[in-house]
Amino acid sequence: RKLGYAIVGLGGYANIIMPRFAECRHSRLTALVSGDPAKARRIAAEYGVPERNIYDYANFDRIRDNPDVDIVYVILPVALHHEYTLRAAAAGKHVLCEKPMAMNAGEAAEMIAACDAANVKLMIGYRSWFESHNREAMRMTAAGELGPLRLVTSQHGFNIGDPNQWRLDPALSGGGSMMDIGIYSLQSARYLSGEEPVEVAAFEQTDRSDPRFRAVEDTLLFQLRFPSGAVADGVSSYSSHHGRSRAVGAAGWLDMEPATGYGGHRMRVHLEGRTREHEPPILPLNQFSGQLDHLSQCVLTGAEPIVPGEEGLRDMRIIDGMYQAARERRPVAI
Ligand code: NAD
Incomplete structure (x- = not known):
């Protein structure tokens, strides 16, 4: 049916x-x-x-x-x-x-x-949970194919246009780039590490004289500490283009770019001293x-869906923590 x-x-x-x-x-x-x-x-x-x-x-x-x-x-x-x-x-x-x-x-x-x-x-x-490259990256990190995971780095952003759009009005968007596009950097950090962060640090850079950024942030840099000792380093931007996620283990790394767009995903894997293009098994549906x-x-x-409301709530808690960390200029426990 x-x-x-x-x-x-x-x-x-x-x-x-x-x-x-x-x-x-x-x-x-x-x-x-x-x-x-x-x-x-x-x-x-x-x-x-x-x-x-x-x-x-x-x-x-x-x-x-x-x-x-x-x-x-x-x-x-x-x-x-x-x-x-x-x-x-x-x-x-x-x-x-x-x-x-x-x-x-x-x-x-x-x-x-x-x-x-x-x-x-x-x-x-x-939607990235249903995309072939991201699924394969989740499988490889969870299976330990890169060795114990040490670091996820992820950058997401685009150069936003019209200053009058709802994305730049905090009453409609709830925040700037981190809420909208930076969430892909946070998602990558969480689903490639398979862990929940215990601490978040964040640093904001916004040109408030730019008419687009009178009320919401442009760039947010964040760092997460995971219980295993792995860490994540993320970028969110409304003034530059990014779309990359990289997981680094003790034995090698995988790198996706574009990582989370609508199409054109690519993935490279570095293991045993060699870097190669990696073609994931393609899922039957886009x-x-x-x-x-x-x-x-x-x-x-x-x-239960693999990305239930609780998955969204976990991101919202961490983003709330990022904004607090950036505002107070100190790391925040999650
Ligand atoms: P959009 O501005 O293109 O569309 C928003 C729609 O909401 C418009 O049709 C608008 O008329 C309507 N609307 C109803 N009430 C409104 C109000 N009070 N103010 C403004 N618009 C109102 O936005 P979009 O890019 O389609 O984004 C919509 C949602 O989808 C957002 O949550 C966004 O984060 C999400 N989104 C997700 C992806 C993804 O890849 N998963 C991509 C783009 C957007």
Whole structure:
């Protein structure tokens, strides 16, 4: 059976996701939620969504009565993730929520509690967990193929444009580059080490005279200490392009660049004194369709998603700690 998804928010990333239902085996696009009726009708026609399954933000709660919808996928600015996750859960629908999960750890915890209380699944849109290179890197580090892991370094960033976009308004974004793109550096550090940090240090560099960065951070450098003694060193930027993750063990390293983009991933491995291109086993589905079908299968079988709300909450706690560490100019225990 194919489970029905409602997409909430028909912006840039929703337009990356919607074509990917075509390759799904267990998921289909059945409803749209938008504040722009003309746009919703145009997209509905394009994807064969019936007009009766178009909602706006006011009548969204009526989705409760729609048997075509099993899962609500929240692809809105961050400030709205909490509200729409709670409303979807109250409507009895399972939830896929985009990253970063929420404005802060407190909101993230409430989202988990609401989905638990409604007995619906909550998954966060960490698509790299469904991407072949990242899966292979997780497998290699977990299997100890690089020897005991010592260090993860990861840099993610892009040069952001329009100063008036929601990403640069903290009331809608909850923060700057670290919330948006830097979360890939943090995710890499956590899933390549397989550990949870016990301490975080962070250092911010922002040109406040740049109209883009009046209210949110541009660059954040962070360091994490893990219980095993491994450490991570990360970069997040809204003023320069990066997309790289590297895991270094006592016996060798692996290096992915691009590491977490929409495509074009590459991976090199250094072992026994030799560096070579490494081609991972390619997963049957691309990362977007794989993510959609994973949640559908979890709903169908009762399994827990590999990136549940708790995974988002862990990141939110660490990011809250990073901001505190940068502000107070001292390391913070997690
Ligand atoms: P976007 O600005 O392109 O789209 C946001 C949509 O929300 C728009 O259609 C807008 O009309 C709608 N919206 C509803 N209420 C709004 C309000 N009060 N203010 C502003 N917009 C409002 O943004 P996007 O790039 O699609 O990002 C949406 C979410 O997806 C974010 O959480 C972002 O972090 C996430 N995202 C994830 C990935 C990924 O690879 N996983 C990539 C891009 C974005």
